[in-house]
Amino acid sequence: xxxxxxxxxxxxxxxxxxxxxxxxxxxxxxxxxxxxxxxxxxxxxxxxxxxxxxxxxxxxxxxxxxxxxxxxxxxxxxxxxxxxxxxxxxxxxxxxxxxxxxxxxxxxxxxxxxxxxxxxxxxxxxxxxxxxxxxxxxxxxxxxxxxxxxxxxxxxxxxxxxxxxxxxxxxxxxxxxxxxxxxxxxxxxxxxxxxxxxxxxxxxxxxxxxxxxxxxxxxxxxx
Amino acid sequence: xxxxxxxxxxxxxxxxxxxxxxxxxxxxxxxxxxxxxxxxxxxxxxxxxxxxxxxxxxxxxxxxxxxxxxxxxxxxxxxxxxxxxxxxxxxxxxxxxxxxxxxxxxxxxxxxxxxxxxxxxxxxxxxxxxxxxxxxxxxxxxxxxxxxxxxxxxxxxxxxxxxxxxxxxxxxxxxxxxxxxxxxxxxxxxxxxxxxxxxxxxxxxxxxxxxxxxxxxxxxxxx
DNA sequence: ATCCTTTTTTTGACTAATCAAAATCGCGTC
DNA sequence: GACGCGATTTTGATTAGTCAAAAAAAGGAT
Numbered sequence: 001x002x003x004x005x006x007x008x009x010x011x012x013x014x015x016x017x018x019x020x021x022x023x024x025x026x027x028x029x030x031x032x033x034x035x036x037x038x039x040x041x042x043x044x045x046x047x048x049x050x051x052x053x054x055x056x057x058x059x060x061x062x063x064x065x066x067x068x069x070x071x072x073x074x075x076x077x078x079x080x081x082x083x084x085x086x087x088x089x090x091x092x093x094x095x096x097x098x099x100x101x102x103x104x105x106x107x108x109x110x111x112x113x114x115x116x117x118x119x120x121x122x123x124x125x126x127x128x129x130x131x132x133x134x135x136x137x138x139x140x141x142x143x144x145x146x147x148x149x150x151x152x153x154x155x156x157x158x159x160x161x162x163x164x165x166x167x168x169x170x171x172x173x174x175x176x177x178x179x180x181x182x183x184x185x186x187x188x189x190x191x192x193x194x195x196x197x198x199x200x201x202x203x204x205x206x207x208x209x210x211x212x213x214x215x216x217x218x219x220x221x222x223x
Numbered sequence: 224x225x226x227x228x229x230x231x232x233x234x235x236x237x238x239x240x241x242x243x244x245x246x247x248x249x250x251x252x253x254x255x256x257x258x259x260x261x262x263x264x265x266x267x268x269x270x271x272x273x274x275x276x277x278x279x280x281x282x283x284x285x286x287x288x289x290x291x292x293x294x295x296x297x298x299x300x301x302x303x304x305x306x307x308x309x310x311x312x313x314x315x316x317x318x319x320x321x322x323x324x325x326x327x328x329x330x331x332x333x334x335x336x337x338x339x340x341x342x343x344x345x346x347x348x349x350x351x352x353x354x355x356x357x358x359x360x361x362x363x364x365x366x367x368x369x370x371x372x373x374x375x376x377x378x379x380x381x382x383x384x385x386x387x388x389x390x391x392x393x394x395x396x397x398x399x400x401x402x403x404x405x406x407x408x409x410x411x412x413x414x415x416x417x418x419x420x421x422x423x424x425x426x427x428x429x430x431x432x433x434x435x436x437x438x439x440x441x442x443x444x445x446x
Numbered sequence: 447a448t449c450c451t452t453t454t455t456t457t458g459a460c461t462a463a464t465c466a467a468a469a470t471c472g473c474g475t476c
Numbered sequence: 477g478a479c480g481c482g483a484t485t486t487t488g489a490t491t492a493g494t495c496a497a498a499a500a501a502a503g504g505a506t
């Protein structure tokens with residue numbers, strides 16, 4: 001069995017690949033940054049992941065998950081996201097605080113218990129942040145979403161996914177009723193000022209900067 | 224924070240001390256046996272636990288928990304037992320299979336989540352095996368129980384606690400309706416043959432040997 | 447083509463946890 | 477009091493994961 005360190009690296013590599021689908025590989029710099037280790041550590045781990053055939057590693061190039069590595073990464077992600085759902089559903093934790101908890105539980109839970117949880121939850125397809133839950137077979141259903149930065153003024157949208165697990169950011173999202181599933185309208189989109197103004201429910205509209213808006217994925221609602 | 228290895232050693236030392244309250248200390252042989260490591264490993268861990276002031280270690284003697292060590296051991300035990308309750312209550316797992324799962328989750332769960340679980344369960348005082356759940360303050364309410372081996376023929380008893388987490392044994396107990404909380408009657412106690420016959424509900428009576436009976440703790444019901 | 451900066455790799459060291467096997471200790475028996 | 481056996485400790489080695497700092501490579505700018 002791979003250690004939880006290995007599991008974390010693979011998960012992280014997967015997420016980095018997703019975050020920048022353009023890049024063919026994940027650099028040691030990015031990997032080290034994402035894992036909070038020094039570059040030398042990332043290099044030596046990359047080699048050992050390659051030895052286990054979880055990644056393809058090209059010296060001075062970077063790493064890229066193999067099919068085997070991706071399968072494992074998705075298994076961890078599945079665990080992580082099902083646990084997040086469970087903590088919210090069964091115990092009423094707030095969606096802004098479940099990420100860190102899931103981060104450690106994902107390595108400790110058995111497959112059997114995970115199946116129970118999946119069943120308990122009614123086989124959900126997304127977690128509380130709107131992130132898709134990979135199937136047990138290792139497939140992810142990708143939905144086509146638009147970043148809030150790419151939405152034109154006046155559009156009606158349904159918030160679908162928040163691409164940031166940071167508790168502070170999630171609480172900001174929550175305060176303005178922008179959590180996945182809610183509807184909203186883009187009141188203004190000032191490209192020069194790099195600011196988007198959105199309004200949800202009866203709450204006052206909120207204006208946010210480009211980087212914040214880029215982390216909010218929506219579906220555009222035809223009206 | 225102590226590693227989960229350290230947590231496991233402390234928990235194990237606590238349980239060994241409980242299992243043989245007569246002995247002043249836990250020997251390296253017993254500790255190594257209980258932890259499934261070689262004696263040399265137990266010795267070196269004993270030293271390092273002593274350095275952290277979790278145990279008092281006497282070379283060629285043994286180890287004994289300090290107050291500090293006991294507090295931590297009880298914290299782990301509390302986690303373990305609350306998790307067992309939770310898995311049975313919330314997810315309907317069988318009490319015979321929750322022990323191993325709790326064994327790994329106990330090191331991964333946060334205090335905050337544990338408190339939620341405790342609340343969810345209504346602050347239980349015993350787990351599904353009848354083992355007492357230490358309080359958050361680190362106290363254990365010890366109840367006075369009698370081993371089935373010490374019960375006279377004809378006595379009515381209430382099963383209170385099973386001193387063995389082994390799945391096979393627990394399923395045996397279950398099959399004969401002897402789980403904690405149920406009532407039964409000791410039909411025969413043959414001291415020479417070291418066998419006890421007990422009957423519960425409408426089921427046929429079952430006869431078990433001394434070592435099995437010693438693991439079943441009961442309260443004697445006055446009639 | 448050379449230099450400079452950034453990235454990557456290498457090297458050497460450290461900690462935690464473990465084992466195997468050799469050395470040593472403690473203690474009951476004769 | 478010496479012997480011997482079982483328990484304990486020591487020693488030397490291994491693996492996983494990490495860091496700091498030195499060395500090397502890549503690649504763009506001049």
